[in-house]
Amino acid sequence: MKKIYGNKQLLDALAGMRASGRTAHSMMICGEKGSGRKLIARYYAQSLMCEAPENGRPCGVCNACRNVEKGIHPDVIYPEKSGKLGNYKIETAREVIADAYVKPNNSSGCKVYIFADCSHVQAPTQNALLKLIEEPPEYAYFIFTCGSKSEFLPTIISRCVCFSTSLCTEEEAAESLGESGFAANDIQKAISCFHGNIGMCESYITDEELRARVDLTKSLADSIIRKDEYALSVGLFSLGRERDDVREVLSMLDKLFRDAAVLAKDSSAETIGCFREGAAALSRSVTAYQSARIHSLIEKAWGAVESNVGIPLALTALGAEIMEIVG
The missing domain is CATH 3.40.50.300 (P-loop containing nucleotide triphosphate hydrolases)
Structure with a gap:
């Protein structure tokens, strides 16, 4: 068992x-x-x-x-x-x-x-x-x-x-992943993204598509940090039309802005997102108030997708609204 x-x-x-x-x-x-x-x-x-x-x-x-x-x-x-x-x-x-x-x-x-x-x-x-x-x-x-x-x-x-349910510690996650036979380097990369969430860590190691979604989330964060609206629009458009993919990337992006707000107050605080370095960079260019507004925008975009608004339309609007806040 x-x-x-x-x-x-x-x-x-x-x-x-x-x-x-x-x-x-x-x-x-x-x-x-x-x-x-x-x-x-x-x-x-x-x-x-x-x-x-x-x-x-x-x-x-x-x-x-x-x-x-x-x-x-x-x-x-x-x-x-x-x-x-x-x-x-x-x-x-x-x-x-x-x-x-x-x-x-x-x-x-x-x-x-x-x-x-x-x-x-x-x-x-x-x-x-x-x-x-x-x-x-x-x-x-x-x-x-x-x-x-x-x-x-x-x-x-x-x-x-x-x-x-509650998440495990990162040490427990590493122990579990080690028992499953995963390589130490892969475990370290997975935990840096998903921390004590053992299931997501396993998926990150074994699922190439999840790794691609993590990379896309990091790319979206970089575009926002650089205030590159075109790159942000291209990245969001590349998400495609699969609801599960959209939900996962938007959730990961939302966590980055949560982390940015936390790191703005305490640079040593623990993070929950997949890109600590990106969250730290965001914390230097986006205020906690702006992060909260972007959180609301992400929720609104996902609500629109759930209400059968076209995914490209919802994501295009999201990108423009985010750039309006950070620009």
């Missing part, structure tokens, strides 16, 4: 529920991408299915634990996403509702549904699931992982036990 770094309080809470027999039938695990929310969801599923739990914790070696780890346990179900936006549709909800009333066939007597990476789940889908979550069969459990509780309707949130 893969070791989970950090999140000790969360893991202790899950173990306490399992040991006391007061397990939550509906759970929401929130946290930033790469922070271990899906890993913890799987861990909770293992604790429910485990043939020999130890103080509420899964043993990690029984057949049930191994099958959950491999993703082949027949009663740990990951509902499928569909459509252009990769979302959970109402048809999927109806399939889950029908399946949930089919009793499991395993020694634990449990059946677990893990809705991973929930984002903009449509209201009809959530409303369809509401009755099932409110009054589930005694053997059925539902786990939702997401970036924020705000992704869900208040009626869903009120029926779930909600937990938040």
Whole structure:
């Protein structure tokens, strides 16, 4: 069973529920991408299915634990996403509702549904699931992982036990990446970008496209530092039309301006973004007030993209507004 770094309080809470027999039938695990929310969801599923739990914790070696780890346990179900936006549709909800009333066939007597990476789940889908979550069969459990509780309707949130993941220390991240067999130089580069976010560090090492998005974010920051509106426009245009790419780059750019505001007050402060040197340079040319305004602009641009405004149009407007502030 893969070791989970950090999140000790969360893991202790899950173990306490399992040991006391007061397990939550509906759970929401929130946290930033790469922070271990899906890993913890799987861990909770293992604790429910485990043939020999130890103080509420899964043993990690029984057949049930191994099958959950491999993703082949027949009663740990990951509902499928569909459509252009990769979302959970109402048809999927109806399939889950029908399946949930089919009793499991395993020694634990449990059946677990893990809705991973929930984002903009449509209201009809959530409303369809509401009755099932409110009054589930005694053997059925539902786990939702997401970036924020705000992704869900208040009626869903009120029926779930909600937990938040936390990032590890950089030392813990380095230890975890080392155990996975990554080279020391690659680990150092990854941690300089994503710090204690183990999932994102792993992706940075293995995913060439993520490295390209990090490089693009750094290039955008350089363009802003140089006040080169043309280079900024070209960089933003090169993002293309994939929403996930746009969201990730805008999120990384937003963190750089947050870091710039922090470094302007304390040059030795810890940063959370992927480009400390760029944030330091921004801190010398952009005030904290300007950083806050740019943060609002980035949020507005992403809101426009989510509202189906054309991505090139939204990014062009963003570039012009940023240059108006820093110029």
